[in-house]
Amino acid sequence: MSYLQHITSPTLLIDEKICRANLHRMAQKAARxxxxxxxxxxxxxxxxxxxxxxxxxxxxxxxxxxxxxxxxxxxxxxxxxxxxxxxxxxxxxxxxxxxxxxxxxxxxxxxxxxxxxxxxxxxxxxxxxxxxxxxxxxxxxxxxxxxxxxxxxxxxxxxxxxxxxxxxxxxxxxxxxxxxxxxxxxxxxxxxxxxxxxxxxxxxxxxxxxxxxxxxxxxxxxxxxxxxxxxxYDLTQAGIGSCTKADIAVALAVPVVDINPEKRTILIHGGRVHLAKDVLIEPNGEKNFGEVVMLSENGWDIPESRSFVKSISQEHGIIQASEELLQKTHVGDLLGILPVHSCMTADCMKAYLSLNGEWIDHAEGLVTFNL
Amino acid sequence: MSYLQHITSPTLLIDEKICRANLHRMAQKAARxxxxxxxxxxxxxxxxxxxxxxxxxxxxxxxxxxxxxxxxxxxxxxxxxxxxxxxxxxxxxxxxxxxxxxxxxxxxxxxxxxxxxxxxxxxxxxxxxxxxxxxxxxxxxxxxxxxxxxxxxxxxxxxxxxxxxxxxxxxxxxxxxxxxxxxxxxxxxxxxxxxxxxxxxxxxxxxxxxxxxxxxxxxxxxxxxxxxxxxxYDLTQAGIGSCTKADIAVALAVPVVDINPEKRTILIHGGRVHLAKDVLIEPNGEKNFGEVVMLSENGWDIPESRSFVKSISQEHGIIQASEELLQKTHVGDLLGILPVHSCMTADCMKAYLSLNGEWIDHAEGLVTFNL
Missing domain, CATH: 3.20.20.10 (Alanine racemase)
Structure with a gap:
């Protein structure tokens, strides 16, 4: 059973291979x-x-x-x-x-x-x-x-x-x-x-x-x-030059709930309570709350034509979609979103789903009232 | 024992009286x-x-x-x-x-x-x-x-x-x-x-x-x-004119961890994972992530001279303090922060402490992985 079949609501995916590569690379640099x-x-x-x-x-x-x-x-x-x-x-x-x-x-x-x-x-x-x-x-x-x-x-x-x-x-x-x-x-x-x-x-x-x-x-x-x-890593770090987008080890999987072909927008279940509110500004002044990746059985792929989340509210996100994405996407599909600031997205989501379909714990998933 | 004695870390206080008054007022308006x-x-x-x-x-x-x-x-x-x-x-x-x-x-x-x-x-x-x-x-x-x-x-x-x-x-x-x-x-x-x-x-x-x-x-x-x-309610609503600051029913209690008298800043344990990242812009262009109130046994009071959180990171906040606040405040004290956007602060905090010292539940305090 694919990890994708576990997902019915916004879910933070972790690619263990990418995460381990990031750890390994930094450990080697420290050792050097x-x-x-x-x-x-x-x-x-x-x-x-x-x-x-x-x-x-x-x-x-x-x-x-x-x-x-x-x-x-x-x-x-x-x-x-x-x-x-x-x-x-x-x-x-x-x-x-x-x-x-x-x-x-x-x-x-x-x-x-x-x-x-x-x-x-x-x-x-x-x-x-x-x-x-x-x-x-x-x-x-x-x-x-x-x-x-x-x-x-x-x-x-x-x-x-x-x-x-x-x-x-x-x-x-x-x-x-x-x-x-x-x-x-x-x-x-x-x-x-x-x-x-x-x-x-x-x-x-x-x-x-x-x-x-x-x-x-x-x-x-x-x-x-x-x-x-x-x-x-995340889109902010990719922008600074600390990493490439291929080094980003987490992506938020989000269900598509509506599509507006005229406006070329895709409405997703995925908003501020999932991604947090971090934002990058595109060269043309538009806001970018996360970038779309295509999910598959093995993880995610960065598409050639960029599409990004242009606005978010508490539970909603609106993707400004490329022609390619618009053609491929249907209501009820899942898309992936690379986060702008992964620390905050992880803190919002409080758990990870591995590409093997296993839940991975996060400290905040254990609720303790007052420490 | 005062509710204040329960607090050692950022804690979202709720004033039941204010909250009930908000509910009552809106119910009366609906009925009218x-x-x-x-x-x-x-x-x-x-x-x-x-x-x-x-x-x-x-x-x-x-x-x-x-x-x-x-x-x-x-x-x-x-x-x-x-x-x-x-x-x-x-x-x-x-x-x-x-x-x-x-x-x-x-x-x-x-x-x-x-x-x-x-x-x-x-x-x-x-x-x-x-x-x-x-x-x-x-x-x-x-x-x-x-x-x-x-x-x-x-x-x-x-x-x-x-x-x-x-x-x-x-x-x-x-x-x-x-x-x-x-x-x-x-x-x-x-x-x-x-x-x-x-x-x-x-x-x-x-x-x-x-x-x-x-x-x-x-x-x-x-x-x-x-x-x-x-x-x-919250500071955003007070700014719009939906309420007064006295109608805001929640305040984040935060410990003071450092004070810099030269810069007139107070470092608090209270940041983005507590308040969320919502911000208001002051008339002089400064950022305002929340406004300081003084805590007492009975709740909080809005001081005459305004002080606000001018910057936040994951766990830290820095208050630009008025002279009055600087005089009164010591390392180890608790201050209150009225939130810019209470929905998001509540979603971050996942529990409330009443002024009677009782914990009040929040949906997200019950962790369920995938619904």
Whole structure:
């Protein structure tokens, strides 16, 4: 029985072969640079994908919340890193998890460091997050006062173990010059390592984003890389140049519910609650919420003539169809949509269907109210 | 114990009093117009909120997918209407549900009508969806050929029961002149009713959107109203003029994880996976992903000086803080965020915390893989 026969509503397909190739390629690049690959699992959020990752030598992972950490605990990871300025309301939960699982966290201020120094009951590693220059979060790279205050407070606790410095250059997603951002990251991390490695000889440096990790070859001595999105990639990354469309490992399967031949539009069951609202702008100014691929028994194919989702509401999507697509498509068919931002689409969908017709778990598929 | 003590991570608060007042006010307006209020529960997606609605005389509801219909089945609703062009891959599920629950659906083409005429095993009502003019979905109001084709095919089946015409003027969300859209809806529905009521004396007309239902007083003879968002409202609706900010019934409680006094920013745990990505543009061009309210034992208060979330990523939000907010706020505090689009925030969060500290269910909190 084909996986296609399982589908009656919007369903996120995963092509295991593509996903494994993405993991394998990045693991090889890390190895070539003598780096450890510690992928950010905010994208896949799946123990099953974690099992594939282990086959490429991946031993540690990163997550973006303690809830996601809880999902991966006890799953054989050496360390789970929570790449979010630690939320001080979750110390109790952190103490609970770190009893049985090595955890590391990120610190950006003395207030939270102080609280942790007082209240931690097990050992927890920490990175100091450095602001990569786009001002979302982190300590400014030259704010040695704050860095040293965090270090000084952490040393009052036997449970807080300094691991190193972490930069996530999220602005590389929007940047014209990914190489320049990459050079800045290398310079910042190497400067910090030089400055503090006498006192902390085991400190490591880590950088994170998918564009630099995908497009750069030389990592200038950074110890660890932590990209996330690369495990699936998406149209945004293809646009940046991090991947080709053939490297995108997930596609949303959507039922066709109506066709308007005059307007050349196809109405699909597939909207914001499935794809999320991420959008690319076409050269002619039109919006693109995802691109159509043709589904078959073996997965999907990218058609020669492009068609894309031009508008979405809560459950609906409207495809502006090429002549080729219009000819081929009937009400009741299934189409595939390559997502603009796969992390968000996966978070919306909360489960994957493999091309073998098996359901693959996602952390958010397990509902827990309050962590 | 205050509800506040339950919160350690982003949590969607619901103020039952405000929510009930919204339901009550709309039910009174419907009654004044001799209309039936059949709210669209895509916003609340909650049996508990359904129980409140019943106290204001509401007997039928609308949902946006068969999955959501399944969640509300057997919960005492006279009819559950699925306001989405019926997805022909879900006939089996429809047959299953309609054995024990009166269901109505929407039709927009002959292909799906034909399929249903062949395959339905229980009686299902249907509305013909009329394109309100913004071209998302529905039969053009003057396309009598298509309307009559759908009616003719439906009459070949003992199970397909024509109920009437449905318009959802989703474009009123973005329109300068809500009254003009409202007049168009009335004219279209009355014309169709006049034309077809001799043959179908029981046909009803229904209109849907929150802006027209909130702002208009006279509904010109339309039989039923089906707004959704009004049950919570949000900043978008307050901006349109459908409500005041004091009518917004939900707020996202978020932990403060860092404060930058120089930049006057507050970093919160609360991002796109919680609020969704809806955004309003401030008069000065800045983005607004949600507005700050102050939480207390009894709910929330709107502060005199506005502060709003100026940027978000997957888990992070950055508030541009007023002087007042900056003075009052400390790392580890909780703030409230009024959402830009409450339907999407509720769909992201999948549960509500009442001001009594009780969890209130949301349809998506029950995970079912494939419906």
């Amino acid at each position: 640079n003598g780096m450890e690959l510690i992928p950010h699992f905010k994208t896949g959020q799946s123990k099953a994908i974690g099992a594939w990752a282990k086959e490429y030598g991946i031993k540690e992972i990163t997550v973006s919340s303690i809830k996601m950490a809880a999902y991966f605990c006890g799953n054989g990871w050496e360390t789970i890193h929570i790449a979010f300025p630690f939320n001080p309301l979750q110390i109790r939960k952190l103490n609970e998890l770190s009893q049985n699982q090595k955890i590391s966290i990120q610190l950006v201020n003395s207030e939270v460091t102080q609280l942790l120094a007082k209240k931690l009951s097990s050992t927890v590693g920490f990175f100091i997050e450095i602001d990569a220059g786009y001002g979302r979060t982190g300590v400014a790279v030259s704010d040695f006062g704050k860095i040293e205050e965090i270090l000084r407070i952490s040393q009052t606790s036997e449970h807080l173990q300094f691991r190193g410095f972490y930069i996530h250059a999220g602005h590389s997603y929007y940047a014209k010059d990914v190489a320049a951002i990459h050079e800045q990251n290398i310079a910042a991390l190497n400067m910090l390592k030089d400055k503090y490695s006498t006192e902390f000889p085991n400190l490591v440096t880590r950088t994170g984003d998918t564009p630099t990790c995908s497009m750069m070859e030389d990592f200038g001595g950074i110890d660890q890389m932590g990209p996330g999105n690369f495990v699936f | 117009n001799g209309m039936e209020l059949i709210p669209h529960f895509k916003t609340g997606q909650s049996k508990a909120i359904g129980a409140w609605a019943k106290e204001y005389g509401i007997k039928e509801i609308t949902v946006s997918s068969i999955k959501m219909a399944a969640y509300f089945c057997g919960n005492g609703w006279e009819t559950i209407h699925i306001a989405f062009p019926f997805n022909p891959l879900q006939i089996r599920k429809l047959n299953e549900l309609s054995q024990n629950q009166k269901i109505s659906i929407q039709l927009v083409n002959s292909e799906v009508t034909q399929l249903l005429a062949k395959k339905l095993s229980s009686t299902v009502g249907f509305f013909i969806e009329i394109d309100a003019g913004y071209g998302r979905t529905g039969v053009a109001v003057s396309d009598f050929g298509k309307i009559e084709e759908i009616l003719r095919i439906s009459q070949t089946s003992e199970h397909l029961q024509f109920r009437g015409f449905y318009i959802h003027a989703g474009h009123s969300y973005y329109a300068k002149d809500v009254a003009a859209i409202h007049e168009q809806n009335i004219a279209a529905l009355n014309m169709l009713k006049d034309k077809y009521s001799t043959e179908f004396p029981n046909l009803v007309t229904r209109t849907g959107d929150t802006p027209t239902c909130s702002m208009m007083e006279d509904f010109g003879g339309i039989d039923q109203m089906g707004p959704g968002n009004f049950v919570f």
